Amino acid sequence: MVTHEQEFVDQPHGSATLSQVAPSTLTGNAVDVRGLWWRYPTFSEKPGAWTLRDVALQVRQGECFGITGPSGAGKTTLCRALTGIIPHSTRFTQEQLPHHFRGQIKLLGEAVTADTTASHKVGMVLQDPENQFLRMSLLHELGLGLQIQNMPREEIVQRIHEALQWVGLEKLWRGALYLHPSDLSGGQKQRVAIAAFLAMRPELLILDEPTSDLDPVGKREVIETLARLRRDYHMTVLLVEQDPDILAAFCDRIALLHAGRIELVAPPAEFYGARDVLERCGASIGELVRISWQTGYTFEQRPPLTFAEAEAALQPVLAQHALHPIVVAPVPQGEPVVEASGVTYNYGDGSLALKGVDLTLYRGEMLALLGPNGSGKTTFAKIIAGIYRATSGRLLVFGQDTASRKVRSRLPGSVGYVFQNPDHQLFCRKVSDEIEYGLKNLGMDAKKRKKVVAETLEAVGLTSYADEDPLFLSKGQRQRLAVAAVLAMGPDILVVDEPTTGQDARSIQSIMSLLCDLQKLGKTILIITHDMTLVAEYCQRVVAFREGELAFTGTPQELFHTEEILQRTGLRPPAAAALATRMRHLQTDFPPLLTVAQWQEALHP
Amino acid sequence: MSSQKYVPTTLENTPYLQPPPGRRYVRSFLFSRRVHTPLASIHVLARVLLVMCLSAAQLRTMSTTHPDIVGAVVLWIPSVLFFFLSGMHEKVARVYLLLIIPTLLSLFLTWALVNPVPGNFVFIQQQVYAGFIVVSVAVWQLIWLAIVAAYYWWKRAIVNGILLASAVALVISYLVPLPSWPLAQVPVFHSLTLYVSDQGLLLAFTKVVSYSGMMLSTIALVVTSRDVEFMGALRQLHIPQPIIFFLSTVFRALNLALNDYETIYQAQIARAVNAQPRSFVRRLRDLASIAVPMVAMMIRRSSEIGDALLARGYTLRQQSMDFYETSPWRAIDWAVVAVCLVLLYMAVGPFPGLTTLTQRWW
Numbered sequence A: 001m002v003t004h005e006q007e008f009v010d011q012p013h014g015s016a017t018l019s020q021v022a023p024s025t026l027t028g029n030a031v032d033v034r035g036l037w038w039r040y041p042t043f044s045e046k047p048g049a050w051t052l053r054d055v056a057l058q059v060r061q062g063e064c065f066g067i068t069g070p071s072g073a074g075k076t077t078l079c080r081a082l083t084g085i086i087p088h089s090t091r092f093t094q095e096q097l098p099h100h101f102r103g104q105i106k107l108l109g110e111a112v113t114a115d116t117t118a119s120h121k122v123g124m125v126l127q128d129p130e131n132q133f134l135r136m137s138l139l140h141e142l143g144l145g146l147q148i149q150n151m152p153r154e155e156i157v158q159r160i161h162e163a164l165q166w167v168g169l170e171k172l173w174r175g176a177l178y179l180h181p182s183d184l185s186g187g188q189k190q191r192v193a194i195a196a197f198l199a200m201r202p203e204l205l206i207l208d209e210p211t212s213d214l215d216p217v218g219k220r221e222v223i224e225t226l227a228r229l230r231r232d233y234h235m236t237v238l239l240v241e242q243d244p245d246i247l248a249a250f251c252d253r254i255a256l257l258h259a260g261r262i263e264l265v266a267p268p269a270e271f272y273g274a275r276d277v278l279e280r281c282g283a284s285i286g287e288l289v290r291i292s293w294q295t296g297y298t299f300e301q302r303p304p305l306t307f308a309e310a311e312a313a314l315q316p317v318l319a320q321h322a323l324h325p326i327v328v329a330p331v332p333q334g335e336p337v338v339e340a341s342g343v344t345y346n347y348g349d350g351s352l353a354l355k356g357v358d359l360t361l362y363r364g365e366m367l368a369l370l371g372p373n374g375s376g377k378t379t380f381a382k383i384i385a386g387i388y389r390a391t392s393g394r395l396l397v398f399g400q401d402t403a404s405r406k407v408r409s410r411l412p413g414s415v416g417y418v419f420q421n422p423d424h425q426l427f428c429r430k431v432s433d434e435i436e437y438g439l440k441n442l443g444m445d446a447k448k449r450k451k452v453v454a455e456t457l458e459a460v461g462l463t464s465y466a467d468e469d470p471l472f473l474s475k476g477q478r479q480r481l482a483v484a485a486v487l488a489m490g491p492d493i494l495v496v497d498e499p500t501t502g503q504d505a506r507s508i509q510s511i512m513s514l515l516c517d518l519q520k521l522g523k524t525i526l527i528i529t530h531d532m533t534l535v536a537e538y539c540q541r542v543v544a545f546r547e548g549e550l551a552f553t554g555t556p557q558e559l560f561h562t563e564e565i566l567q568r569t570g571l572r573p574p575a576a577a578a579l580a581t582r583m584r585h586l587q588t589d590f591p592p593l594l595t596v597a598q599w600q601e602a603l604h605p
Numbered sequence B: 001m002s003s004q005k006y007v008p009t010t011l012e013n014t015p016y017l018q019p020p021p022g023r024r025y026v027r028s029f030l031f032s033r034r035v036h037t038p039l040a041s042i043h044v045l046a047r048v049l050l051v052m053c054l055s056a057a058q059l060r061t062m063s064t065t066h067p068d069i070v071g072a073v074v075l076w077i078p079s080v081l082f083f084f085l086s087g088m089h090e091k092v093a094r095v096y097l098l099l100i101i102p103t104l105l106s107l108f109l110t111w112a113l114v115n116p117v118p119g120n121f122v123f124i125q126q127q128v129y130a131g132f133i134v135v136s137v138a139v140w141q142l143i144w145l146a147i148v149a150a151y152y153w154w155k156r157a158i159v160n161g162i163l164l165a166s167a168v169a170l171v172i173s174y175l176v177p178l179p180s181w182p183l184a185q186v187p188v189f190h191s192l193t194l195y196v197s198d199q200g201l202l203l204a205f206t207k208v209v210s211y212s213g214m215m216l217s218t219i220a221l222v223v224t225s226r227d228v229e230f231m232g233a234l235r236q237l238h239i240p241q242p243i244i245f246f247l248s249t250v251f252r253a254l255n256l257a258l259n260d261y262e263t264i265y266q267a268q269i270a271r272a273v274n275a276q277p278r279s280f281v282r283r284l285r286d287l288a289s290i291a292v293p294m295v296a297m298m299i300r301r302s303s304e305i306g307d308a309l310l311a312r313g314y315t316l317r318q319q320s321m322d323f324y325e326t327s328p329w330r331a332i333d334w335a336v337v338a339v340c341l342v343l344l345y346m347a348v349g350p351f352p353g354l355t356t357l358t359q360r361w362w
Helices: A002-013 A075-082 A138-148 A153-166 A186-198 A216-233 A244-250 A275-281 A287-295 A307-313 A315-320 A377-384 A405-413 A431-441 A446-460 A475-487 A505-520 A532-538 A556-561 A563-569 A575-586 A596-603 B044-061 B069-085 B090-114 B139-155 B159-175 B198-224 B227-236 B241-270 B280-289 B291-311 B331-348 B354-361
Strands: A029-038 A052-060 A064-068 A101-107 A122-125 A204-208 A236-240 A253-258 A261-266 A336-346 A352-362 A366-370 A392-397 A415-418 A493-497 A524-528 A541-546 A549-554 B025-027 B032-034 B122-129 B132-138 B180-187 B192-197
Touching (some): A052 A075, A075 A204, A075 A236, A122 A186, A138 A153, A153 A186, A153 A216, A186 A216, A236 A244, A261 A275, A287 A307, A287 A575, A287 A596, A307 A315, A307 A575, A336 A377, A352 A377, A352 A524, A366 A377, A366 A505, A377 A392, A377 A415, A377 A493, A377 A541, A415 A475, A415 B241, A431 A475, A446 A475, A475 A493, A475 A505, A493 A505, A505 A524, A524 A532, A532 A575, A541 A556, A541 A563, A549 A556, A549 A563, A556 A563, A556 A575, B044 B069, B044 B198, B044 B227, B069 B198, B069 B354, B090 B198, B132 B139, B192 B198, B280 B291
Parallel strands (some): A064 A236, A064 A253, A366 A524, A366 A541, A415 A493
Antiparallel strands (some): A029 A052, A029 A101, A336 A392, A541 A549, B025 B032, B122 B192
């Protein structure tokens, strides 16, 4: 385990080295769940399906226990059950209860009751950093839990100051009374949420996908905090997570939850060896493991989990010296569709979001807009879509100057913009109306509208839901609907804002194959993303923003295999590319591979 | 990683109560204000009371029978002072001043022109509306209807047709005497006369001065107040805990809703709401359709906020301690209360008004 953590924390930022992990004091079970069944109440007579089915879990004290599984597997429900929120805040009668809840849950040797959350033995950090920031200043947010306990003011101050140091936010202590939630970044808010619980000194900390809504910088901040908590404070942590790298690096054991059942519980090395189960359940798998699965090279008869292990596993390859060269077919460049020269954008308060951007986009390319939050990539995309107006500079979309208000107002017909959260962009109470909404705005006649709606629903596989309320679709379906609603308007350029954030492997696959199909039809696709694996696998060109300027324009190949460009853009290569770079240090003629598929091609046994 | 113990006795020991380093402005309820601004050092309750009493006194100066222009001008001075002492961001202040000017101008015109206040000098006097509507059948109505119908048939739009028809009907009936057959006279509202007198102008001016003072002091109050202060004040007023907590959650939810609104509005633009000129009704409908995603977001957020609250151990039964929410009531706050009493006397007491007093004194 030690090596994993060192690897993970060291490799990206080179921050604090974890010298050693304290040996686990295995005194008893922090969590003991037996035969847990749960189903949510429905509004009809017919009972719903069971969300949790016969779940049994034992988490030892001081252990870091991971839970993973696809969306809708019941991960969040399990967390809510562990804290006693269900069934104790549902107000079931004694007769109703057994129809919804069965089984035993013990935390720290005591049965979970309605008072478990108020006992402050358990903390639970949720996915969305915004929703769990409950007060309007940092000081009050941190103090809330202790204030409820009626603790003396001096002790609250001392405890929250300590907690803030634990999560590495000491610098925010000065001025905590005046710091508004909007003054903090997502990563900082998530760390504040962790600190708010640490101040209550819980014995068990549950983290429900704490990093899935964050950008890479925020992710790293939270991960480093977790590493520190494990190293220095030896707390029992239950981490629900999609990211296989985080799970492999921090957890002593990982459980796979699928359709409400625990399918597998094992230490990481063993867990990622169980290929059949993982593939059947659609769990997210790290690139190193996938390379090992595809090529057959293993480390001690199991897939490698770290770069050092992967290098060791691939030693036989270096001896061979007979690798299949990778030929990447060049994509023919279409005609320019967007031409930007010297585009700037000025926020209301006078700060510059874009400082003169020159860029040309071509028909039929899939292009990634990269860069940290606040680097200007989203602003640029919104200018292309006519949502913002460039402060100065010239931006032509299909030869039309977007400085004109009339051109901008008609732009949604040729440039589609899909926002990150589908809930922000579904305006109607019926799926088919939702698709019709934009068409009506464009002034299409009723007969043609009907035809387009039917075709679009067919294309995204939502025909059978045409009369449903979008509110009741699953997150993946809502996202498809959001894309479909924009798609129906017939844009030639499609901007998609972080389509894969917080989604499981299958949803990512589904949304990306939809985008690839569109690209084949000649549409230009712009993806705003933080997911470098996605960039390497799907995008032909990359545009990296930094502080409102273009830091790099070129192919993923150039970006991920040139140290200087990576430095300049502040980006990180995906594991498959990083491994290839390490192999090239060992053997200079090793091909610059980018993706798992390329590794398979180069090493096919 | 060592922990330090804090004994909060002096300001040096309480860095968490000081403004963040390098920051000149901090966020208040809706805007932002300078960190140390004189107005903010007054207790929020005293501030609210002061602005209310000041506004009441200003209302009194606008009496239609005895406009108190001297009083209005004198009371305008503290209002403006508050505005400049509020620590508002210069840019925001400018925007609000710009917004106030047209409001005041239209107020002045309405009061100066259409309200007949008898005076010593009358500058203009002309009736524009007699106070009743004549119900009649007329030729111009036929012309009007024909134009509206023709326009609708041509363009499938109604509002522009009505405007065009009204303009044409007005012009034709002005140029050519068209026959009409009156049926009845229905009194509606009262007669309107363009009537400008010296007293009318004085009253209009007093109103503009007083209203602008009220607006400026209210803006100053909103700009300086932080929601934490409100919570503290409610606590000092012994309002039940669940209500205070509910209100503080509402403040936070409002902040989240504003951010959501911004994104949803942009998503609507991305779906071509502006692609075609829209009728007023259509605009209203588009605005209403924002409610669908707003409600969806609120439902999803509220269930998570509920979980987050429960996870912190919040229950309705608990009484929570004060934790840097309340601020002490100091000598300056008593001074403000004294000023409030004077203002209250000016507002509702047997006070003849500063104008009368100065006239007597002269």
